[in-house]
Amino acid sequence: MKSKTFHGGVxxxxxxxxxxxxxxETMPLPDEIILPVSQHLGxxxxxxxxxxxxxxxxxxxxxxxxxxxAPIHTSVAGKVISLGKEIxxxxxxxxxxxxxxxxxxxxxxxxxxxxxxxxxxxxxIRARVxxxxxxxxxxxxxxxxxxxxxxxxxxxxVVILNGCECEPYLTRDYRLMIERPDDLISGFKLIMKAxxxxxxxxxxxxxxxxxxxxxxxxxxxxxxxxxISLKTKYPQGAEKMLIKAVTGKEVPPGKLPMDVGxxxxxxxTAIAIHDAVVKGEVLTVAALTVSGxxxxxxxxxxxxxxxPIQNVIDFCGGVTEDSVKIVVGGPMMGVAQFDLxxxxxxxxxxxxxxxxxxxxxxxxxxxxxxxxxxxxxxxxLMPTKLARYSQxxxxxxxxxxxxxxxxxxGTCAYTCPANIPLVQWxxxxxxxxxxxxxxxxxMNK
Amino acid sequence: MTTETxxxxxxxxxxxxxxxxxxxxxxxxxxxxxxxxxxxxxxxAAAIVFFGIYQAIIMVTxxxxxxxxxxxxQSVRKKQVTWFDGSAALTGLLLALTLPPxxxxxxxxxxxxxxxxxxxxxxxxxxxxxxxxxxxxxxxxQAAFPVQITTWTQPNFAVDGITSAxxxxxxxxxxxxxxTSSMAIxxxxxxxxxxxxxxxxxxxxFLIVVGIVNWRIPLSMIIGMIVFGGIFWFINPDNPTPVFHxxxxxxxxxxxxxxxxxxxxxxxxKGMWMFGLGISLILVIIRIFGGLPEGVMYSILFMNAFVxxxxxxxxxxxxxxxxxxxxxx
Numbered sequence: 001m002k003s004k005t006f007h008g009g010v011x012x013x014x015x016x017x018x019x020x021x022x023x024x025e026t027m028p029l030p031d032e033i034i035l036p037v038s039q040h041l042g043x044x045x046x047x048x049x050x051x052x053x054x055x056x057x058x059x060x061x062x063x064x065x066x067x068x069x070a071p072i073h074t075s076v077a078g079k080v081i082s083l084g085k086e087i088x089x090x091x092x093x094x095x096x097x098x099x100x101x102x103x104x105x106x107x108x109x110x111x112x113x114x115x116x117x118x119x120x121x122x123x124x125i126r127a128r129v130x131x132x133x134x135x136x137x138x139x140x141x142x143x144x145x146x147x148x149x150x151x152x153x154x155x156x157x158v159v160i161l162n163g164c165e166c167e168p169y170l171t172r173d174y175r176l177m178i179e180r181p182d183d184l185i186s187g188f189k190l191i192m193k194a195x196x197x198x199x200x201x202x203x204x205x206x207x208x209x210x211x212x213x214x215x216x217x218x219x220x221x222x223x224x225x226x227x228i229s230l231k232t233k234y235p236q237g238a239e240k241m242l243i244k245a246v247t248g249k250e251v252p253p254g255k256l257p258m259d260v261g262x263x264x265x266x267x268x269t270a271i272a273i274h275d276a277v278v279k280g281e282v283l284t285v286a287a288l289t290v291s292g293x294x295x296x297x298x299x300x301x302x303x304x305x306x307x308p309i310q311n312v313i314d315f316c317g318g319v320t321e322d323s324v325k326i327v328v329g330g331p332m333m334g335v336a337q338f339d340l341x342x343x344x345x346x347x348x349x350x351x352x353x354x355x356x357x358x359x360x361x362x363x364x365x366x367x368x369x370x371x372x373x374x375x376x377x378x379x380x381l382m383p384t385k386l387a388r389y390s391q392x393x394x395x396x397x398x399x400x401x402x403x404x405x406x407x408x409x410g411t412c413a414y415t416c417p418a419n420i421p422l423v424q425w426x427x428x429x430x431x432x433x434x435x436x437x438x439x440x441x442x443m444n445k
Numbered sequence: 446m447t448t449e450t451x452x453x454x455x456x457x458x459x460x461x462x463x464x465x466x467x468x469x470x471x472x473x474x475x476x477x478x479x480x481x482x483x484x485x486x487x488x489x490a491a492a493i494v495f496f497g498i499y500q501a502i503i504m505v506t507x508x509x510x511x512x513x514x515x516x517x518x519q520s521v522r523k524k525q526v527t528w529f530d531g532s533a534a535l536t537g538l539l540l541a542l543t544l545p546p547x548x549x550x551x552x553x554x555x556x557x558x559x560x561x562x563x564x565x566x567x568x569x570x571x572x573x574x575x576x577x578x579x580x581x582x583x584x585x586x587q588a589a590f591p592v593q594i595t596t597w598t599q600p601n602f603a604v605d606g607i608t609s610a611x612x613x614x615x616x617x618x619x620x621x622x623x624x625t626s627s628m629a630i631x632x633x634x635x636x637x638x639x640x641x642x643x644x645x646x647x648x649x650x651f652l653i654v655v656g657i658v659n660w661r662i663p664l665s666m667i668i669g670m671i672v673f674g675g676i677f678w679f680i681n682p683d684n685p686t687p688v689f690h691x692x693x694x695x696x697x698x699x700x701x702x703x704x705x706x707x708x709x710x711x712x713x714x715k716g717m718w719m720f721g722l723g724i725s726l727i728l729v730i731i732r733i734f735g736g737l738p739e740g741v742m743y744s745i746l747f748m749n750a751f752v753x754x755x756x757x758x759x760x761x762x763x764x765x766x767x768x769x770x771x772x773x774x
Contacts, residue, residue: 369707371714
């Protein structure tokens with residue numbers, strides 16, 4: 001089978017061998033969990049508990065506010081000890097609910113009533129997804145029920161399940177695919193039902209042949225479902241790249257996948273939907289990969305949402321002497337951490353402890369105009385030009401050169417032989433252009 | 446001095462907070478430059494085999510003066526001295542390989558000083574020059590030493606009928622056509638690096654495989670030569686065949702090592718095609734209608750001047766943008 005793909009991209013060392021054979025382990029409950037009320041894109045959830053309240057495992061502690069938002073449930077039973085700003089993995093302090101776990105074991109998790117996936121209606125699926133607080137597991141944490149409620153005038157003809165896992169190191173989607181294939185397909189069918197779509201594609205990079213084989217066998221008898229092998233290349237898992245590879249369509253700048261008739265969901269999201277509908281579980285556990293050469297025992301873990309990163313690292317045997325950087329997320333787009341009290345959140349996909357050897361960078365030199373970044377940019381931008389505009393504070397020119405189209409995948413900076421921090425300059429430029437546009441909007445009013 | 450220390454829980458503090466991506470390809474400017482130097486090894490060896498050990502002295506002289514000029518200019522400008530990044534050495538070596546056998550050492554040194562000084566540092570150093578520095582150096586020598594630079598030596602293993610003249614000069618002035626097989630191996634008259642097509646191809650293909658040379662430039666030059674050379678050959682069969690054009694003179698050396706210089710070639714894929722085709726077109730015109738037998742140097746320098754313009758007009762369409770415009774129409 002020929003693998004499909006997109007134009008551009010890079011192929012970093014994968015490092016998947018560190019964890020690809022590690023089956024999921026369940027992490028024990030921590031003494032204390034920190035639940036930021038913003039674990040999703042959109043409006044913060046509003047706390048429904050106050051200091052001193054006793055809560056049960058699975059209880060709603062913050063409810064969704066507005067359309068684009070998601071409720072928060074506690075992953076442990078215990079007592080609310082504080083409400084206030086706590087550091088998060090994004091680097092910013094956010095309003096959070098801190099719960100001290102009470103030592104008593106046996107605090108059974110509260111479940112919603114299980115529903116029959118055969119007879120459930122699309123409305124019921126959406127309502128359950130919203131109630132269970134499910135957000136996209138791919139990293140952006142977009143509330144899933146919003147994605148399942150496209151405007152009436154958008155014709156959706158395909159749902160794509162993103163099994164690319166194109167970030168190096170991460171193997172949690174791969175483990176989910178081979179450990180829970182039936183639940184995955186069940187969840188996928190629920191997504192398709194909610195959207196009223198009869199074509200479903202599971203796109204998997206060809207560095208996971210056993211996952212492709214297993215799921216292909218499972219969908220043989222399922223009408224409308226197929227598994228597609230994709231070339232192993234970063235950023236194959238980016239929405240626009242995945243849609244291009246699967247359907248051949250390009251999502252125009254500033255538009256959404258649904259504008260070309262596609263909806264993308266993550267592997268973890270499909271399983272969370274299955275759990276919410278069939279088992280009645282709310283989303284309180286994050287499936288993540290703990291990896292990197294700087295962690296003593298790399299693992300795939302099921303971590304209660306709200307567990308501080310420090311606890312997860314301790315559970316994996318701690319860090320090695322030569323570790324220099326801790327990253328939450330993947331190595332291409334994740335965020336470096338300075339405070340390990342930051343909690344694991346719903347969409348946390350990985351915790352990486354990297355050694356000097358892995359993050360080594362060569363000295364920066366002037367741009368050699370080699371064109372590597374231009375050839376590699378999956379969105380056909382000219383990173384070297386955009387970075388230069390940003391450096392020279394020529395934000396108007398940067399805007400004209402479509403700087404805001406950049407999705408910050410980091411392909412350019414990865415590939416640059418002169419080691420210029422291209423995407424970092426572009427990121428700054430994007431912020432400045434947005435500020436400029438906001439000012440302009442105010443002036444025009 | 447107290448020996449009592451309280452055992453505090455040791456928590457590692459992480460200060461490496463640079464933003465993503467946290468991984469980087471293992472390439473660096475210096476590594477790229479040294480790889481290109483290495484890729485020239487077959488050509489260096491071929492030059493010594495065909496023209497004698499003296500040619501090694503020319504190359505050493507060219508490299509030494511290029512590196513020395515780079516270091517001197519950077520010191521004077523109070524910039525970081527970067528001679529060890531291999532780029533000045535590469536310019537010197539490239540220049541040496543474009544010179545005729547047994548060329549004067551003092552003239553070689555002058556060529557290197559001009560290549561680095563006027564070809565590169567005057568624009569601000571690495572990455573800022575418009576023209577290929579080695580070719581700037583050679584163009585200067587061509588103007589300053591027109592006789593010496595066209596004085597050719599017979600190769601060591603010359604077979605019957607091979608003169609010291611280059612195949613292009615032999616054809617242009619004496620109407621003698623050289624065997625393509627001789628040009629492929631390299632036992633013909635010509636500049637140090639250009640005579641052996643085989644050695645050039647070994648180095649060039651190595652650079653394409655490791656990803657330093659973008660295949661679009663050499664390929665478009667060869668396609669351009671087949672098309673444009675073919676047209677002139679078709680019009681008048683007295684003109685050389687495209688195959689002769691490709692193997693003669695410094696065409697392949699230019700296609701693999703000169704036109705592909707990162708700094709002075711376009712950054713867009715489409716631009717690279719235009720650049721390569723343009724070089725071949727100008728080259729065919731110079732070779733057939735010009736007073737000089739060879740024109741690779743001038744055609745590359747000429748197209749170098751167009752690179753900023755080519756980059757501007759070949760800016761790729763942003764992903765999805767074409768379709769969006771069509772929809773709006």
